[in-house]
Amino acid sequence: xxxxxxxxxxxxxxxxxxxxxxxxxxxxxxxxxxxxxxxxxxxxxxxxxxxxxxxxxxxxxxxxxxxxxxxxxxxxxxxxxxxxxxxxxxxxxxxxxxxxxxxxxxxxxxxxxxxxxxxxxxxxxxxxxxxxxxxxxxxxxxxxxxxxxxxxxxxxxxxxxxxxxxxxxxxxxxxxxxxxxxxxxxxxxxxxxxxxxxxxxxxxxxxxxxxxxxxxxxxxxxxxxxxxxxxxxxxxxxxxxxxxxxxxxxxxxxxxxxxxxxxxxxxxxxxxxxxxxxxxxxxxxxxxxxxxxxxxxxxxxxxxxxxxxxxxxxxxxxxxxxxxxxxxxxxxxxxxxxxxxxxxxxxxxxxxxxxxxxxxxxxxxxxxxxxxxxxxxxxxxxxxxxxxxxxxxxxxxxxxxxxxxxxxxx
Amino acid sequence: xxxxxxxxxxxxxxxxxxxxxxxxxxxxxxxxxxxxxxxxxxxxxxxxxxxxxxxxxxxxxxxxxxxxxxxxxxxxxxxxxxxxxxxxxxxxxxxxxxxxxxxxxxxxxxxxxxxxxxxxxxxxxxxxxxxxxxxxxxxxxxxxxxxxxxxxxxxxxxxxxxxxxxxxxxxxxxxxxxxxxxxxxxxxxxxxxxxxxxxxxxxxxxxxxxxxxxxxxx
Numbered sequence: 001x002x003x004x005x006x007x008x009x010x011x012x013x014x015x016x017x018x019x020x021x022x023x024x025x026x027x028x029x030x031x032x033x034x035x036x037x038x039x040x041x042x043x044x045x046x047x048x049x050x051x052x053x054x055x056x057x058x059x060x061x062x063x064x065x066x067x068x069x070x071x072x073x074x075x076x077x078x079x080x081x082x083x084x085x086x087x088x089x090x091x092x093x094x095x096x097x098x099x100x101x102x103x104x105x106x107x108x109x110x111x112x113x114x115x116x117x118x119x120x121x122x123x124x125x126x127x128x129x130x131x132x133x134x135x136x137x138x139x140x141x142x143x144x145x146x147x148x149x150x151x152x153x154x155x156x157x158x159x160x161x162x163x164x165x166x167x168x169x170x171x172x173x174x175x176x177x178x179x180x181x182x183x184x185x186x187x188x189x190x191x192x193x194x195x196x197x198x199x200x201x202x203x204x205x206x207x208x209x210x211x212x213x214x215x216x217x218x219x220x221x222x223x224x225x226x227x228x229x230x231x232x233x234x235x236x237x238x239x240x241x242x243x244x245x246x247x248x249x250x251x252x253x254x255x256x257x258x259x260x261x262x263x264x265x266x267x268x269x270x271x272x273x274x275x276x277x278x279x280x281x282x283x284x285x286x287x288x289x290x291x292x293x294x295x296x297x298x299x300x301x302x303x304x305x306x307x308x309x310x311x312x313x314x315x316x317x318x319x320x321x322x323x324x325x326x327x328x329x330x331x332x333x334x335x336x337x338x339x340x341x342x343x344x345x346x347x348x349x350x351x352x353x354x355x356x357x358x359x360x361x362x363x364x365x366x367x368x369x370x371x372x373x374x375x376x377x378x379x380x381x382x383x384x385x386x387x388x389x390x391x392x393x394x395x396x397x398x399x400x401x402x403x404x405x406x407x408x409x410x
Numbered sequence: 411x412x413x414x415x416x417x418x419x420x421x422x423x424x425x426x427x428x429x430x431x432x433x434x435x436x437x438x439x440x441x442x443x444x445x446x447x448x449x450x451x452x453x454x455x456x457x458x459x460x461x462x463x464x465x466x467x468x469x470x471x472x473x474x475x476x477x478x479x480x481x482x483x484x485x486x487x488x489x490x491x492x493x494x495x496x497x498x499x500x501x502x503x504x505x506x507x508x509x510x511x512x513x514x515x516x517x518x519x520x521x522x523x524x525x526x527x528x529x530x531x532x533x534x535x536x537x538x539x540x541x542x543x544x545x546x547x548x549x550x551x552x553x554x555x556x557x558x559x560x561x562x563x564x565x566x567x568x569x570x571x572x573x574x575x576x577x578x579x580x581x582x583x584x585x586x587x588x589x590x591x592x593x594x595x596x597x598x599x600x601x602x603x604x605x606x607x608x609x610x611x612x613x614x615x616x617x618x619x620x621x622x623x624x625x626x627x628x
Contacts, residue, residue, distance in 0.1 A: 023562040027422050030542055180429045180533030192427035192535060338481075338529050348480040350466050356529065384465035388563070401424040404540045 011058070011200050013065050016393050019199045028393065031400040032066035038403065040070040041122030045085065045131035047074045051195070051322075052128050052151055058198050058392045063399065073118050075132045081110040085131045088165075091158035092130065104164050108134055124403050126176075133168045145406040148172045149193070153182040153319060153340075173406065178320050179341045191402060194344070195320045197329060198392045203298040204329055207306055215303035219259075221289055226256040226369055229308040231301055231326075233262045234274040234292070237317045239337075242358050244281040244288065246314065249362035251287075254369050258282075261291040261304055305330050310368050310375070314361050315339055325390045328352065328382030333375035335364040345390065351382040414591035417547040418583075420557050423568035425458060425537045432534035437482060438524040440474070441513040443534050449502040450536035456505060457496055457575065458537045461567035464611040471607065472496075473532075474509060481528035487516040495607070496571070500578050541568065551592060554584075555622045563611045570614065571606055584618065597625045 017025045042060060044052050060072045077085075084103045091097040111134035120138035127135055128149045139146055148169055154162075154177070162184075169175060169186060176191045177183040183190050197204055216223045228247060232238040240260050247258040260278060263271075275292060282288035293300060305311060311327035311334045318340030325345060327334050334352035336342045346352035353364040368375040388394070432447050434440040444452075455473040463470050470476060471492035479488035490512045499505040517524035544565065548554035561569075569583040577586060581602050589598035604617050 021562070023560055023565075026560070027424075027544075027562045027564060030422060030544055031424055031540075034542060177429065180433070180535060181531070183429050185431055190429040192429050343480070343530055347463070347466075347470070347476065350463070350468075350470055350476075354480065354529075381465055385463075388462065388465065397424055398426055401426045401538075401540050404424075404542075405426060405538050408540065 011061075011198075013062055015200060016391075019391070020387065020393055024393070028066060028396060028400065031397065031404065032063075032068065035400060035403055035407075036067040037069055038124065039122045040068050040124045040126070040403070041120065042070065042072045042126050042128065043075060043118070043132045043135060044072075044128035045075050045077075045082075055196065055392070055395070056128075058201075059395060059399070062392070062396050066396070066400075071122070075110075075114040075135075076117070077110040077114075077131075080106055088130050088161050089152065091161040092152055092154060092165075094156040095158060097158045097160045111135055111137070124406065126399075127172075130165055133165060136168060136171055145403075146172045147174050147176060147402070149176045150182070151178060151195075153179075154184050155182055157184075174402075176402075179344060181340070191398075193395060193398050194390050195322055195325075195341070196390050196392045196395045197322060197325050197386070199329060201298070203302050204326060205302070207303060212303045212307045215300055216307045219289055219291060219304075221257060221259060221307070223307060226254055226309040227259060227307060228256055228310050228312055228365060229259040229261065229304055230312040230314065231261050231305065231323045232313070232315070234271045234278065236270075236274055237315060238262075239314045239316050240274065240278045241281045242316075242361070243312055243314050244278065245358045246312070246361040246365065247288070249359065250365045250369070253366055256309070256369070257287040257289065259289045259291065259304060259308065261289075261293055261301065263293050263295055263297070301326075302330075305332060308332060310335060310365050312361065312365070313337065313342065314355070314358075315342070318342055321345065324352075325386055328379075329386045329390075331376075331379035331383045333368045333378045334382060335361055335368065337361075345385065346382075347385070350378070351385045352378055412551075412592055413549050414587070416587075416591055417549045418554055418557070418587045418591070420544045420546040420548070420561065420565060421541050421568055422544055422562060422565045423539050423541045423572070424564060425539055427454070428536045428538055430534045430536055434532040434534075435527050436525050437478070437484070437487070437513060437517050440478075440532060441510060441517060443532070444474075444506060444510045444513060447534045448536055449506070450538075451534045452502045452506045452509070453575070454535050454537040456494075456509075457572055458567075460496065460606065461563070461571060461611070464563060464567070467608055467610055467613075474513075477528070477532045481530050481532065482523070482526070483529075484516070484520075484523060487512065490516070497574060497580065497606070500574065500580065502575065539572075551588075551594070551622060551626055554588075555619060555626065558615065558619050558622065561615065566611045566615055570618075594625065597621060 042056055046053050056072055060070055063070045084107050087099045115138050124145045126147045126149050129151055174189040176193045178195050213223050230243050278290055305327055311332045313324050313336035315337050320341030324336055324342055334346055336346050338354040346354055348354045355361040355364050432443045434443045459473045475488045475492035478484050494508055546557045548557045573583040585598035585602040588594045600621050604614055
C-alpha cells in the first residue's frame with residue numbers, strides 16, 4: 001500500500017526501550033505480529049500544525065515499522081470549507097453557529113471531492129475529527145472497520161452542528177474519545193484513548209542540568225530559590241491572574257518565584273489583553289517572570305519545566321491538559337485544578353494535588369514546599385502514571401488492541 | 411529438576427477502555443451504577459484499576475474508593491471500599507454485591523451526603539481484553555524463571571491478578587502451574603501470598619524471581 005504523506009523516520013520503536021523497558025517494546029511487537037500486512041488508513045485535515053498532525057507524525061511511522069501497511073491521507077478544501085470546519089469546531093465546543101444553512105452542503109461537497117481523489121481501501125480506516133467524517137460514504141457493504149477518532153470535547157455541542165454530524169458518526173463501527181467527559185451518548189461503542197506525549201520529542205527529552213540552569217539564568221530566574229511555574233497560553237480559561245494571586249499567598253511563607261510562560265499574546269487580541277492583565281497583576285514584583293514565548297520554544301519549555309520546584313495548572317476549563325502530562329513526565333510535583341482531563345492525570349495525593357480555588361492552590365503549593373519528600377514521591381509516581389498511560393507508545397498499543405478486537409469481533 | 415508435562419505458556423493481555431453510558435455525580439448514583447453496570451465495568455474499576463495504578467503502593471485500591479475520597483470527600487466510606495481485597499473474590503457478582511452493600515449502607519446512614527454533588531462525575535467504563543500468547547513457554551523451573559524475567563506489566567497482571575477470576579480459584583496462574591505441573595506446593599503458596607496491594611508490579615516480579623531463585627538453589 002502506498003503512503004499518502006511522507007513519513008519521518010527519525011525515531012525507531014527500539015529507541016523507546018530506554019524509557020519503557022525491553023519487555024514492553026517486545027510486547028508491542030507481539031501484538032503487531034498478529035496484524036502483519038493489514039491495511040490501515042488514517043485521514044485528517046492537516047499535515048502540519050495542530051495536535052492531531054503531531055500525533056500522526058509519530059504514530060504512523062511506528063505502526064509502519066511494526067509491520068502494518070499504513071497510509072496517512074490529508075483531505076483538501078478551499079477556504080470556504082475550512083471556514084465552515086472552523087465554525088464547526090467552535091460550535092462543537094459549545095459556541096454559536098453563524099454559518100448559512102447551505103454550509104452543510106458545501107461541507108459534504110468537499111468530502112465528495114476528496115472521495116474522488118483519495119483511495120479509501122484500508123481494512124481499518126480511522127477518520128480524525130469532523131472535517132472528513134463524510135468519507136464514510138466510501139464504505140461499501142459494511143466492508144472493513146471504520147472508526148471515528150474525535151479529538152475535541154463534545155460534552156456541550158451546539159445542537160445545529162451536532163444534529164448534522166451525529167447521523168454520520170452513528171454509522172461508524174466505533175468512536176474514540178480522549179476522555180469520558182468529552183463523549184456523547186451514541187449508538188456505537190465508544191473507546192477511550194488518552195492524548196499522549198512523545199518522551200523522545202524536543203519538549204520532553206532528558207536534558208543536562210547545566211543546560212536547564214543556563215536557560216533559567218537566561219530568563220533571569222534564580223535557580224537557588226523555589227520556582228513555581230505555569231506553562232500555558234495567555235488565556236482567561238487558564239486563569240493566570242488566579243495563579244499570581246495564589247503565588248502572593250505562598251510568598252508570605254516562602255521566598256519563591258513565579259514563572260508564567262506561554263504564547264498566544266502576539267497573534268490573538270484576547271491573548272494580548274490577558275497578558276496585559278497578568279502584567280498588571282504582577283505589578284513590579286521582580287520575582288514574577290512573565291515569558292511570552294514564540295511557538296518554537298519547545299526546548300525552553302522543557303528546561304523551564306525541569307528547573308521548576310512546583311508546576312501549577314490552575315485552569316478554569318481544560319481539554320486534556322497535556323502541559324500537566326509533560327510536567328508529570330519530568331517527575332515534577334503538580335498542583336492543578338480538578339477540571340477537564342486533569343483529574344485523570346493528577347490522582348489526588350498519589351500523582352499530584354488537586355485544588356478548587358486560589359486559596360486551595362496556594363495551600364497545596366505551601367504543603368509541597370514544606371514537604372519535599374512528599375513532593376518528590378508525587379513526582380516519581382506521576383512519572384510512572386504517564387509512562388503507563390500517556391505516552392505515544394500507549395497510543396500505539398491501544399490502536400493495535402482495537403484492531404485485534406475488531407478482527408476478533410468480526 | 412523436574413520437567414512439566416504441560417508447559418507454562420506465558421501470555422500478554424492488552425486492554426482498551428470502552429466508555430459506558432452510566433455516570434454518577436452522587437453517592438446515591440454510584441450505588442445505582444454499581445447495581446446496573448456490567449461485570450466488565452466492575453472488573454475495570456477494581457481488578458484492572460489495580461493494574462493501571464500498579465506503581466501506587468500507598469492507599470490506592472480501586473477507582474470507586476479513590477472517587478469517594480477525592481471527589482466526594484468521604485474518607486470513611488473510601489476506606490471501607492479500599493479495604494475490599496480482590497483476592498477474596500472468585501466472581502464479580504460477589505465483589506459487586508459487597509461494593510453495593512457498603513455504598514448503600516453508607517447512604518442509608520448518612521442521608522445528607524447521599525445526594526451531595528461530587529467535585530467531578532464518576533464515569534463507568536469497561537475493559538476489553540485481547541490476550542496474545544508470547545513466544546515464551548516453560549517446562550522447568552529454570553525456564554519459568556527465565557520467562558518471568560522477560561514479562562511486561564500486562565503479562566504480570568494477566569497471570570498474577572486477573573487469573574483469579576479466570577480460574578475461579580483463590581490462586582494465580584503461576585502458583586497453579588507450580589503446584590499442578592511441578593509439584594512445588596510450598597513455593598506455589600509463597601508466590602500466592604505476595605501482596606499485590608503494597609508492592610508495585612515491578613516489585614512483585616522481583617520477589618517472585620527471588621522466591622524461584624531460592625527454590626533453585628536448594
